[in-house]
Every structure is written in C-alpha cells, then in structure tokens.
Amino acid sequence: MFLFFTRPMGTLGNRMQNVRERLGEEFLEKLDSLHLGALRTNLVSRHDLQEAYRKARDMERNPNRLNMVWYVLGIMLFIMIATPVFYETISFLLGVRCFLPNNNLVWEATRPISDCQFCKGIKGPLILRNLTREEFTPYAYSSLPIIMKQSVAHWPAKRRLNYAYLKDLYASVPGASDTNCPFQHFNSDLKSLHDVFRMPKERANLSEGAPWFVGWSVCNPDLLAELRKLYPRPHFLPVDAEMPHSDFILMGYEQGAVMHLDYIPRLMWQAQLQGNKSWFLAPAPECDHQCQSFSFYVEPGDAVLVDTRIWYHANTVPKGQFSLTIQSEYG
Numbered sequence: 001m002f003l004f005f006t007r008p009m010g011t012l013g014n015r016m017q018n019v020r021e022r023l024g025e026e027f028l029e030k031l032d033s034l035h036l037g038a039l040r041t042n043l044v045s046r047h048d049l050q051e052a053y054r055k056a057r058d059m060e061r062n063p064n065r066l067n068m069v070w071y072v073l074g075i076m077l078f079i080m081i082a083t084p085v086f087y088e089t090i091s092f093l094l095g096v097r098c099f100l101p102n103n104n105l106v107w108e109a110t111r112p113i114s115d116c117q118f119c120k121g122i123k124g125p126l127i128l129r130n131l132t133r134e135e136f137t138p139y140a141y142s143s144l145p146i147i148m149k150q151s152v153a154h155w156p157a158k159r160r161l162n163y164a165y166l167k168d169l170y171a172s173v174p175g176a177s178d179t180n181c182p183f184q185h186f187n188s189d190l191k192s193l194h195d196v197f198r199m200p201k202e203r204a205n206l207s208e209g210a211p212w213f214v215g216w217s218v219c220n221p222d223l224l225a226e227l228r229k230l231y232p233r234p235h236f237l238p239v240d241a242e243m244p245h246s247d248f249i250l251m252g253y254e255q256g257a258v259m260h261l262d263y264i265p266r267l268m269w270q271a272q273l274q275g276n277k278s279w280f281l282a283p284a285p286e287c288d289h290q291c292q293s294f295s296f297y298v299e300p301g302d303a304v305l306v307d308t309r310i311w312y313h314a315n316t317v318p319k320g321q322f323s324l325t326i327q328s329e330y331g
C-alpha cells in the first residue's frame with residue numbers, strides 16, 4: 001500500500017497523485033479557514049490553540065493518563081460497594097447485630113435530598129401541656145419537634161420500670177435474651193442483652209466501671225405484652241394511628257446516640273421515664289443555609305415526638321444520671 005502511493009505507476013499513478021494533492025490542499029484550506037475563524041472570534045488566542053493542540057498530542061502520547069483516571073474511579077466505586085458488604089460480613093461472622101448501626105453508610109448515600117421545607121423557621125421544639133387527643137390533632141403528623149410535658153408522668157412504668165425490673169422480666173422468659181431482636185450498643189462494650197443483664201451490680205449502677213448506654217427492640221410478643229401492662233398507648237395519639245408490633249427500650253448513662261437519622265417507616269415518640277436527656281437536632285446538611293440546629297432537654301414524665309427520619313438527632317444523659325425511655329412509632 002505504501003509503495004502504491006509513493007511510486008508513480010504510469011497514468012493511473014499520476015491521476016491518483018493529483019487527486020491526493022487536490023484533496024490535501026482543500027483540507028489544508030478548510031483547516032486554515034477554521035483556524036482563522038476561531039482567532040477572529042477573540043474567544044481563543046493562538047496560544048490557547050497551540051496549548052490545546054499540545055495537550056491533545058500529549059494525551060495521545062500518554063494514554064496511560066486516561067487509563068489512570070478510570071483506574072481511580074474504579075477503585076472509588078469498589079470501595080463504595082465493598083465497604084457495607086465487608087461490614088455486614090464481619091457482623092455475620094462475629095454474630096453481632098448492627099455492627100454498622102442501621103447501615104448508615106448505605107442509607108446516608110441513598111437518602112433523597114431534602115427540600116428543607118420541614119425545618120424552615122424552626123428554632124426549637126413546640127412545648128405543649130395537658131392536651132387532649134382532639135387538641136393534639138393539628139400537630140399529630142407535623143414535622144415540628146414536640147415535647148408533651150408530663151404527659152406520661154402517670155404511667156405505672158415511670159414508677160416501676162428500671163434495670164432490675166427488666167433483668168427479672170428477661171430472666172422469667174426462657175431464651176428471651178437470645179432472640180434476634182435488634183440491639184444497639186452505641187459506644188459501650190456491651191454487645192448483647194446477655195452482657196447487659198450479666199453486669200455486676202456496681203457496673204449497672206455506675207458506682208464502678210465505664211458508662212454504658214444501650215437500646216433494643218422488644219419484639220418477643222410475650223415480653224412485649226408483659227411490658228405493655230406498665231404503659232398504655234400515649235393518650236394524645238390519633239385513635240387510628242398505626243402502631244408497630246415492638247417497642248424500643250433505651251437506657252444507660254452519659255453518651256447516647258451520636259448524630260444520625262432513623263430509617264423507620266413511621267413517626268417516632270419517646271417517653272422519658274427516668275433521668276433527663278438532652279436532644280440535639282440538626283437539619284440535613286443541604287439545609288444548613290436555610291435552617292438551624294438546636295438542642296433541648298426532656299425530664300422524667302415528658303414525651304418527645306420527633307420525625308427522626310428527617311431531623312438528624314443525637315442524645316446525651318447528664319453525668320451521673322440514669323436515663324430510661326420507651327420509644328415507639330406511630331403513623
């Protein structure tokens with residue numbers, strides 16, 4: 001092929017040479033025209049054109065640079081997919097539930113972007129007292145954080161529910177501590193209900209050892225039925241509100257949950273039965289310029305209602321106090 005174009009082959013060879021030269025001239029003329037046209041626009045300078053040409057040639061000579069970009073993107077994608085899989089595998093192998101609490105990495109990465117309507121203008125919780133169900137109706141499905149002051153103070157659970165009661169209750173139901181109900185140890189070293197109820201008395205009341213804080217779902221129907229003898233459905237919730245088939249107990253000292261969202265299907269209510277608890281609420285990061293973070297505290301006998309699916313929230317318990325709460329959902 002090379003020889004065909006470089007060695008004249010009589011009349012045919014001369015014609016091909018002429019055609020090639022004419023096409024080449026036309027191409028060069030069009031290229032010059034384009035080049036001058038681009039320069040006349042003043043949008044690009046000769047230097048820019050030369051630089052673009054140099055970069056294009058550079059990229060052509062160094063295809064590895066392009067490969068490197070794809071390589072790095074591939075590694076990042078692999079890490080994003082492999083990290084939750086790795087954590088879940090370790091959780092399964094160690095027999096620890098919620099090794100990565102609530103799979104937060106995956107949920108955070110996949111949650112929808114907020115339009116920030118829920119938090120605009122809100123600077124603190126709405127504090128309500130002595131409301132009947134009818135009076136509470138306008139607020140029932142609001143995204144406003146609400147404290148219902150002393151609304152659960154009359155519950156028998158406020159007087160009777162404590163660490164010793166729960167320990168005895170779980171001991172009375174064979175295998176109750178072995179159920180697969182979700183358990184969260186937060187920052188503590190207690191990895192299961194077994195650990196919680198096998199603590200020495202001194203550690204349980206924090207006269208010795210490190211502070212602990214745990215939470216778990218009461219999903220055993222017999223246990224739940226027994227427990228619910230100590231507290232009714234909150235009187236202010238709508239009659240037709242759907243309730244779950246399990247409640248959550250949270251108890252312990254000092255550091256509670258760190259800032260997070262709950263991935264639950266309904267709104268959350270929490271009855272503060274013992275100790276004070278501080279709540280820290282923050283809007284989604286994309287709402288930082290429109291909304292503000294704030295904190296408040298609840299006292300024994302208060303109920304707090306927060307849409308924890310949209311409000312980031314964290315809790316702490318004042319040093320030396322023991323906090324015990326019942327948490328559930330409605331919707």
Ligand SMILES: [Fe+2]
Nearest residue numbers: 257261262308
């Ligand atoms: Fe939460």
